[in-house]
Amino acid sequence: MNTLDKLTILADAAKFDASCASSGSNRKAKPGALGNAAASGICHSWSADGRCISLLKILLSNDCRLDCVYCMSRRSNHCARATFTPDEVADLTINFYRRNYIEGLFLSSAVYASPEQTMSDMVDVCHQLRTKYAFNGYIHLKVIPGAPQELVAKAGMLADRLSVNIELPSAASLKELAPQKSRQGILTPMRQIGEAASNYGAERKKSRRTPKFCPAGQSTQMIIGASAESDLHILTLSQSLYTKMQLRRVYYSAYIAVNSAPNLPMPSTAPPLVREHRLYQADWLIRFYQFQAEEILQATAPNLDERLDPKAAWALRHFDLFPLDINRASYEELLRVPGLGLTSARRIIATRRVAAIREEDLKKLGLVMKRARYFLSINGKKLVAAIPSHQDLLTAMCRLEKPAISHLSPQYRQLRLF
Numbered sequence: 001m002n003t004l005d006k007l008t009i010l011a012d013a014a015k016f017d018a019s020c021a022s023s024g025s026n027r028k029a030k031p032g033a034l035g036n037a038a039a040s041g042i043c044h045s046w047s048a049d050g051r052c053i054s055l056l057k058i059l060l061s062n063d064c065r066l067d068c069v070y071c072m073s074r075r076s077n078h079c080a081r082a083t084f085t086p087d088e089v090a091d092l093t094i095n096f097y098r099r100n101y102i103e104g105l106f107l108s109s110a111v112y113a114s115p116e117q118t119m120s121d122m123v124d125v126c127h128q129l130r131t132k133y134a135f136n137g138y139i140h141l142k143v144i145p146g147a148p149q150e151l152v153a154k155a156g157m158l159a160d161r162l163s164v165n166i167e168l169p170s171a172a173s174l175k176e177l178a179p180q181k182s183r184q185g186i187l188t189p190m191r192q193i194g195e196a197a198s199n200y201g202a203e204r205k206k207s208r209r210t211p212k213f214c215p216a217g218q219s220t221q222m223i224i225g226a227s228a229e230s231d232l233h234i235l236t237l238s239q240s241l242y243t244k245m246q247l248r249r250v251y252y253s254a255y256i257a258v259n260s261a262p263n264l265p266m267p268s269t270a271p272p273l274v275r276e277h278r279l280y281q282a283d284w285l286i287r288f289y290q291f292q293a294e295e296i297l298q299a300t301a302p303n304l305d306e307r308l309d310p311k312a313a314w315a316l317r318h319f320d321l322f323p324l325d326i327n328r329a330s331y332e333e334l335l336r337v338p339g340l341g342l343t344s345a346r347r348i349i350a351t352r353r354v355a356a357i358r359e360e361d362l363k364k365l366g367l368v369m370k371r372a373r374y375f376l377s378i379n380g381k382k383l384v385a386a387i388p389s390h391q392d393l394l395t396a397m398c399r400l401e402k403p404a405i406s407h408l409s410p411q412y413r414q415l416r417l418f
């Protein structure tokens with residue numbers, strides 16, 4: 001099998017990993033036009049400073065020894081198999097990089113040999129890139145659970161970002177759908193990476209000569225909808241991963257039914273993309289808006305309302321706390337107003353230091369009031385004199401959602417991936 005055949009198989013197999021969104025396109029060369037585009041393996045991701053970068057996103061191998069029920073590459077599936085050598089991946093990356101196709105590499109792998117051997121080959125790719133080719137670009141490397149600590153430590157010195165996939169939201173689901181994996185086997189390298197990153201970070205504060213360990217932090221991916229856990233369970237887990245494991249990002253991946261099994265959703269089930277979208281919004285509230293998972297959801301209603309964004313849903317449930325006076329509310333309170341983001345809240349606080357905000361100032365401040373006007377007052381005067389009933393307000397807020405995800409617009413249906 002030549003390298004292009006392997007690339008076709010292993011780039012396609014990598015598309016199920018959501019921790020780096022794939023957006024390749026196919027365009028044939030045309031006479032008189034410059035260049036062409038191939039979907040194989042090139043995807044876009046975002047660097048720590050917010051830049052969009054192109055990555056070569058591939059698996060080292062899809063020839064897995066394990067048999068996770070939900071996975072396309074599982075041992076019992078009959079699909080085209082391929083395995084790169086470390087030399088091939090390093091060579092491919094450098095050639096793509098020199099041609100300016102990519103700015104970095106996203107490398108994951110099925111467990112085609114022992115976890116130790118698989119991880120060792122992945123580390124070898126990074127080592128070749130950094131030493132033999134002096135490659136200074138971005139590398140995101142998956143860590144194989146069960147790999148020895150020394151290899152994880154070495155990976156952290158070579159890659160910009162590491163990720164260990166938590167796969168499923170509970171140990172029970174993992175046992176049912178991926179019985180050869182264990183929650184402990186996943187959490188151990190995650191903990192090791194978190195601790196090493198903090199230790200190296202602390203040392204670098206004392207001496208700039210201390211090398212960087214995994215400078216873009218670690219992330220993980222969780223499959224949503226393959227098992228029965230509630231959104232509250234998922235968000236509580238993410239919250240604890242952020243605080244206890246120092247994760248930079250949790251990626252939610254709507255389950256795509258590629259296999260059929262009695263303990264999986266029906267193959268005809270559409271991926272729960274709206275749910276995935278709402279989980280990302282709720283996750284954003286936890287990371288940047290000082291919300292706790294148990295504020296966003298409670299045990300009595302443990303799933304996100306798919307009709308509207310989680311902050312609006314929270315505000316409607318706590319409508320007795322509103323309206324907030326724009327000239328008196330604290331920064332933390334402003335962050336809870338639907339429609340006000342971090343920038344708007346900061347701008348309000350900065351402006352108030354100079355002079356009280358008047359109604360005619362709102363536009364000049366660039367505040368988008370479509371949602372916020374129901375939840376704010378200025379010097380005791382409500383921005384909307386007659387607040388609609390709870391049901392009418394819910395309807396109004398749902399209408400403000402993007403049409404493709406609003407259930408109140410029956411002409412729209414959930415988008416399908418394929």
Ligand code: SF4
Nearest residue numbers: 064066068071074110
């Ligand atoms: S270990 Fe990874 S590649 Fe192998 S079957 Fe499980 S999820 Fe798929």
